[in-house]
Amino acid sequence: MSIFSSHTPHVGVALSGGVDSSMSVKVLQRYGYTVQGYTMSLWNPDQHKKQTMLNNARRVADFLGIEHHIIDLESPFREAVVHYFQREYLAGRTPNPCVQCNRHIKLGAFFNAVRANGGTHLATGHYAQIVTSDDNLRVGVSMADDPTKDQSYFLYAVERETLRSLLFPLANAHKYNIKAEARSLGLYNVIDESESQEICFVPNDDYRALLQELGAVNIPGSFLHASSGRVLGEHQGIWNYTVGQRKGLGVSYSEPLYVTYIDPATNTIYLDTLEHLATNEITVGELHWQYGYPLDLPLRGSVKLRYRSTPSPCTVEHHPSREGYIRITTDEPALGAVTPGQAAVVYNEARVVVCGGTIAPRA
CATH class of the missing domain: 3.40.50.620 (HUPs)
Structure with missing residues (x-):
């Protein structure tokens, strides 16, 4: 329409x-x-x-x-x-x-x-499309015709009734x-x-400079090697780092190291080699279902883990041990870091947003 x-x-x-x-x-x-x-x-x-x-x-x-x-x-x-x-x-x-x-x-x-x-x-x-079902009961967002500018990823959490009054x-x-x-x-x-x-x-x-301007205080803590548990050095405050980061760690090691996990409870940052970042299981919470909810799970679709990433074929199911969460299993290990706090957005075969949520830290 x-x-x-x-x-x-x-x-x-x-x-x-x-x-x-x-x-x-x-x-x-x-x-x-x-x-x-x-x-x-x-x-x-x-x-x-x-x-x-x-x-x-x-x-x-x-x-x-x-x-x-x-x-x-x-x-x-x-x-x-x-x-x-x-x-x-x-x-x-x-x-x-x-x-x-x-x-x-x-x-x-x-x-x-x-x-x-x-x-x-x-x-x-916005480069995105509003779609409605034939009976006009369902409304959602689908990808734009220009894949290089598509912004549907940012719109998964918009209320369905609001979508009915939007024009793109x-x-x-x-x-x-x-x-x-x-x-x-x-x-x-x-x-x-x-x-x-x-x-x-x-x-x-420069988000670090802004956080400092807003009053963030550096609280040093330990860099730990995730596989061996060895102390590798001291970090300058967890908010200065993000999962997947390699540069600016200030740690010497025989291989390049990446941030694999940040534990705010102990003020500890875990580092490991690149292969330890790869995963094909992503836990997602703070869910917002859009087109076609409620849906029976599991379902097949594709997921975007970053705005500019290519959708990856996946299976979506209720998380087996975390109520209110879903588990997304990609067919191939995700390229790059699966970063807690970022959005994971699921699409169906027609490129319509099914749901989205916030990536949870790996246990």
């Missing part, structure tokens, strides 16, 4: 000032939608960067001839995203703040503000075509052309 099958009186577009959100406005205007631009004002330690983004969005709205609103979400963003980010690192996990932001802020508090201003739907520049105008687009059209329309004269791959509130992609 096309997202453009029926017109709505007022669509709010999440306008960042970048090419994707700007072109989302143009697509909607082309189909005759009444559009207003909304920009989130979020907490950011880099005030210049924050103000530049707000100014860019305002210029784009003027260029496109639409009404523009700025929504102050600094306080809820700090609580739902920044504090979460801080807590997870201090607990020895590697967080995924984009999942939290999409669920609680952009498609939560922000959408509520759009509704309060009369908006019936929210459109964003770029669902069937490819990034290179979007850029080309933006240039032809003259949008590149006003948009912010740069595309940051960093976390928006982490200056220079």
Whole structure:
């Protein structure tokens, strides 16, 4: 079913000032939608960067001839995203703040503000697709047509009823075509052309410096060899490290060592060689089921363990010893580290998100 099958009186577009959100406005205007631009004002330690983004969005709205609103979400963003980010690192996990932001802020508090201003739907520049079942009882997210930009991974935790009021105008687009059209329309004269791959509130992609600014204290502890139990050295605080890390450990050994496990209870970091990172069994909790729940388990599907990873064929079943968790068994050992705190997102054979959750530490 096309997202453009029926017109709505007022669509709010999440306008960042970048090419994707700007072109989302143009697509909607082309189909005759009444559009207003909304920009989130979020907490950011880099005030210049924050103000530049707000100014860019305002210029784009003027260029496109639409009404523009700025929504102050600094306080809820700090609580739902920044504090979460801080807590997870201090607990020895590697967080995924984009999942939290999409669920609680952009498609939560922000959408509520759009509704309060009369908006019936929210459109964003996400590269993903909304899918509904033939009986319209089930709704979910599937992968975008452009696999290099697909963002369905970040949307597994969005409430199903919220999905019914979302529009993703770029669902069937490819990034290179979007850029080309933006240039032809003259949008590149006003948009912010740069595309940051960093976390928006982490200056220079240096999360350690940010955590220190937020008050994190280094508490040294032991590096232990996971296989032998031998003390290999002293770490500088568990939040400075992540599972899978090799560089910056400051430990001499006959082979390259990687962080394989972080134990916050004893302030200990375990190291071992690369082969000890490989696993094909992943425990996942904090589950959010989306399309087609409840489902009978086990089921066959594929799983993404990182945003840019390739989905791996897998079997999903209830965890045999941890209630409320699932066990994902991949057909082949996962390439790279399976990192606690990151999201694991399961897709069915039609590339639709079935469920997602948070990777738990290995026992």
